[in-house]
Amino acid sequence: xxxxxxxxxxxxxxxxxxxxxxxxxxxxxxxxxxxxxxxxxxxxxxxxxxxxxxxxxxxxxxxxxxxxxxxxxxxxxxxxxxxxxxxxxxxxxxxxxxxxxxxxxxxxxxxxxxxxxxxxxxxxxxxxxxxxxxxxxxxxxxxxxxxxxxxxxxxxxxxxxxxxxxxxxxxxxxxxxxxxxxxxxxxxxxxxxxxxxxxxxxxxxxxxxxxxxxxxxxxxxxxxxxxxxxxxxxxxxxxxxxxxxxxxxxxxxxxxxxxxxxxxxxxxxxxxxxxxxxxxxxxxxxxxxxxxxxxxxxxxxxxxxxxxxxxxxxxxxxxxxxxxxxxxxxxxxxxxxxxxxxxxxxxxxxxxxxxxxxxxxxxxxxxxxxxxxxxxxxxxxxxxxxxxxxxxxxxxxxxxxxxxxxxxxxxxxxxxxxxxxxxxxxxxxxxxxxxxxxxxxxxxx
Numbered sequence: 001x002x003x004x005x006x007x008x009x010x011x012x013x014x015x016x017x018x019x020x021x022x023x024x025x026x027x028x029x030x031x032x033x034x035x036x037x038x039x040x041x042x043x044x045x046x047x048x049x050x051x052x053x054x055x056x057x058x059x060x061x062x063x064x065x066x067x068x069x070x071x072x073x074x075x076x077x078x079x080x081x082x083x084x085x086x087x088x089x090x091x092x093x094x095x096x097x098x099x100x101x102x103x104x105x106x107x108x109x110x111x112x113x114x115x116x117x118x119x120x121x122x123x124x125x126x127x128x129x130x131x132x133x134x135x136x137x138x139x140x141x142x143x144x145x146x147x148x149x150x151x152x153x154x155x156x157x158x159x160x161x162x163x164x165x166x167x168x169x170x171x172x173x174x175x176x177x178x179x180x181x182x183x184x185x186x187x188x189x190x191x192x193x194x195x196x197x198x199x200x201x202x203x204x205x206x207x208x209x210x211x212x213x214x215x216x217x218x219x220x221x222x223x224x225x226x227x228x229x230x231x232x233x234x235x236x237x238x239x240x241x242x243x244x245x246x247x248x249x250x251x252x253x254x255x256x257x258x259x260x261x262x263x264x265x266x267x268x269x270x271x272x273x274x275x276x277x278x279x280x281x282x283x284x285x286x287x288x289x290x291x292x293x294x295x296x297x298x299x300x301x302x303x304x305x306x307x308x309x310x311x312x313x314x315x316x317x318x319x320x321x322x323x324x325x326x327x328x329x330x331x332x333x334x335x336x337x338x339x340x341x342x343x344x345x346x347x348x349x350x351x352x353x354x355x356x357x358x359x360x361x362x363x364x365x366x367x368x369x370x371x372x373x374x375x376x377x378x379x380x381x382x383x384x385x386x387x388x389x390x391x392x393x394x395x396x397x398x399x400x401x402x403x404x405x406x407x408x409x410x411x412x413x414x415x416x417x418x419x420x421x422x423x424x425x426x427x428x429x430x431x432x433x434x435x436x437x438x439x440x441x442x443x444x445x
Contacts, residue, residue: 010426017185017425024184027176028195034077034169035070035196039162041153042074042138049143065407068196074138074148076169079130081192084174086130087122089277091115096334106340123174127167135162186421187414194414197407204399211396225395232386236412239379240272248352248368267341269369272376274331276409279384281331282323283406286316317388321381328377329370338365383409 012018038044051072064071067080095101104111139155141148149158173192180188212222248267289309308315342362351357355364386408390400402408 011422014425017422020183020185020425021422024180024191027180027184028191031077031173031176031192031195032068032199034173035068035075035080035199036073037076039074039076039078039138039165041150041158041161043148043150046143046146046148047074047141050141050148065200066193066196068199070196071134074134076165077173078134079127079166079170080196081170081173081177081189083127083130083170084119084123084177084189086126088119090126091119091122093334120174123170124167127170128163131163131166131170132159134166135159138162185418187417190410190414190417193410197402197411201402204396204402207396208399211394217394229390229395229399233408233412236383236408237416240409240412240416248365267345267365269336269365269372270376271372272328272380273336273369273373274328274376276380276406276413277331278324278327278377278380279406279409281327282320282384285323286320313388317385321385324381324384325374325377328380329373332369332373336369338362338369341365380409 066082067078070077070080091101095105104115135158139149177188177192180191208222211217212219248269307313310316339362342358342365345351345361346357352361352364355361387400391397
């Protein structure tokens with residue numbers, strides 16, 4: 001415990017690191033302020049009434065999770081950084097089918113800078129389209145037949161103002177993320193999403209407190225539940241770190257003038273090559289039925305169907321888990337190309353012992369990747385359906401959603417990466433880091 005306290009004390013002894021942390025915190029505060037500034041022309045009282053009983057088990061609820069409640073608040077930052085993420089995913093998918101993007105991906109640092117530039121350009125049209133959709137959605141919201149948009153505001157002017165302000169908000173957040181990456185402690189975009197998710201935690205604990213205060217649950221049971229959730233987090237942290245890399249050894253023969261030798265290297269394969277993207281894709285699909293069913297509140301047939309798509313039902317858990325396994329393999333096939341790895345090894349004179357270069361090496365890597373992806377996909381599926389089982393224990397929906405699925409994986413992953421950034425600064429200046437026995441292994445890719 002004392003060593004941990006010493007490590008935190010050492011952080012503030014290093015002027016550059018201290019300035020980077022303070023700079024990052026100040027920009028994240030700006031992000032959270034923007035998430036609570038309501039768009040002009042909206043009645044905040046009616047907005048609060050309209051969103052009071054809004055379910056998180058819809059596409060809108062999923063989107064609101066990533067933007068830290070800004071969507072529900074109809075705020076300037078209602079789109080969050082999601083248009084940038086969407087543009088990034090689109091360009092990454094294009095890299096699997098379009099030769100131009102494939103060429104950029106192989107050009108190293110120059111290609112990466114060009115891809116980042118194209119991602120920024122692509123963010124603007126994506127944000128414009130999403131902002132227009134949000135303006136239509138806001139205009140359709142009403143409480144007892146009264147629209148949350150002031151009747152004095154022209155529909156055309158309201159739509160234009162929403163599109164301009166929300167698109168500008170997204171571009172500003174994208175710039176803030178880049179500033180945190182360059183001048184802060186790194187992982188700017190990830191930290192913005194991380195803070196948005198963490199912002200929901202106090203409200204989730206407040207809901208739990210109200211349950212205890214009402215007498216519906218004893219304080220002893222509540223403490224046991226909290227201890228169980230902490231145990232889950234610890235388990236996810238350990239498994240996440242264990243899944244970082246599976247080293248596949250290969251030999252590389254170095255040939256030079258009068259120099260012959262062998263160097264052992266490793267192919268950087270990971271059990272979870274796809275990150276949290278399979279959960280996001282699967283969750284988006286599973287939320288579509290619930291989103292559509294909300295448009296038919298008076299249909300008994302539709303309400304009966306909605307029971308099967310409730311996040312606590314076994315049917316939902318099975319379909320959700322199956323989609324995650326499918327998308328894990330799908331996204332891994334796009335993100336990691338064994339043929340490219342095999343070709344690069346061959347160009348550098350590298351080879352896997354006992355395996356012929358070329359197609360045989362490519363098949364060898366693909367076979368290993370297929371096998372190690374299965375436990376990774378199952379782990380993602382278990383984490384994703386965990387909120388349903390946590391909710392069965394009587395935990396409120398807000399806290400259950402936080403301790404499962406995308407939220408937990410993002411929080412754990414970004415926290416580990418941020419600690420690694422701080423750790424590198426401490427070790428570089430000959431201070432003890434958070435873990436003397438070894439560095440915290442951050443997420444890559």
